[in-house]
Amino acid sequence: MSSTAHYIVSISCADRPGIVHAVSGALLAAGCNITESQQFESPETGTFFMRVAVATESDADALAASLDPVARAFGMRLGVHPEERPLRTLLMCSREGHALNDLLFQQRAGSLPISVPVIVSNHLDLKPMADFYGVPFEHVPVTPATKPAAEARLLELVAEHDVDLVVLARYMQILSDDLCRTLSGRAINIHHSFLPSFKGAKPYHQAHARGVKLIGATAHYVTADLDEGPIIEQEVIRVNHARTPEQFVSMGRAVEGRTLTQAVQWHAQRRVLLDGRRTVVFN
Template sequence: MSHTVTPASAPAGTHWVLTLSCPDRPGIVHAVAGLLAEHGGNITESQQFGDPLSGLFFMRVQVTSSATYDELAAALAPVAERFALQWSLDVAGRPVRTLVMGSTAAHCLNDLAFRQRSEALPVDLVAVVSNHTSLEPLAQFYGIPFHHVPVTAATKADAEARLLALVEELDVELVVLARYMQILSDDLCRRLAGRVINIHHSFLPSFKGARPYAQAHDRGVKLIGATAHYVTGDLDEGPIIEQDVERVDHTRAVEDLVALGQDVERRALARAVRWHAEHRVLLDGHRTIVFR
């Protein structure tokens, strides 16, 4: 069982979001809806999906209830044991404590910070970490603490230890790689599994690694894209959350693709971060189930 601890003092009539996965079998929806009803729950949104490939069932429910977290968790316990549920319960709309990592490109960081301020993106940007100092003025503009953590081959282990210390110190729930041009170690990826989202400036699985727009231009592509995915130890192979594309033609130079691509990157990353923060993304092996 896994769950996000929510404030014990959540007021009566709290809007909760419950997500779960388990082996698919009859009776899951009935059992979950029943226990919520028994605790005065009014379901406002419900989505479910049974994956025939993995044999797993996935569900996301938003419910208003006067029950406390502890009461709902206690009620879920026998159902979780009966159906082998993996579940999460949180206050709907609670800002997720988020650390953004970048290098020199500012467009993704700027977009996330702007959306948090103007569009109620449900994240709390608690820190910006960068291996350069280029993003410090932008972080200061938005009032986000900036941490310069240089990375070289000799200092990579120390830099990752500093990152983990910040994650612990700041109670970070989500790490966003907003064009952070460093590869995370396998150990770090394992320790933060399911908690790191990367934006890759390419329509994965094509054009992996460095200079994807130059690769795409060389192949004469008609669509350029960006991919937001969870980070794993396999470079650019993590479960995909969102992708977006822009149509191009032979008249476009590499520089044009880069400029257009930055806008695609912003859109794809913002949607992936929002869906993660709203508990709409559930892992299904090397795939994701996204309840939009």
């Protein structure tokens, strides 16, 4: 007896008339019930984006086969993703655990649709946190001399664990250009919102000294342009003169954790589509 399965269909292609009609017809022919549909045409690039949630008794291969003629006719970039399958996500960290803890807590609570097969760190500080959540911890030290070998080991782990997404949860190492290209579109980073104004050590202290009134965080895809990848999510909160530098740091950590977790959630739900240097987020 067949059971109903749920899929997310993601589409991007050059905009032209008839796309929605063709996609809807193919889904109907495949026996799909559309439960959610969002679309957007980018005026800057002329690209059409669509995200459709469907329920069907067809399997993923049959659904993709039904959509293939439409995809070829319109030159689409097409994805068919089982909605129930958590996204296999490798987490990377260094010594600060706030972002890592937010991700692991939300995943365990069932509100973040990911599975975490392994945590990779260049330090041992956060191994107790990984042990607490029952996630294998891989210590991969990084020095200038060992960086190529460390990045090769990371890619081995990505392949070994069939990883869909890599998340830099305050991983304090710069990835090489080659690694950034290899992980293009499937690696997410988080940083404070002070860049490029306050670079280097203690950015929150620098911001406090300048009397800033807003602090926040930016979650973005990793690219070879350091901290300048396509932005997925941002959040800001207001501060004032009465706050200490230490309070800035504490409040900033909370924002970083929330912002990164939200970005990972939207990516895992296939709500983020790349539009050149920008993103389309069907939130």
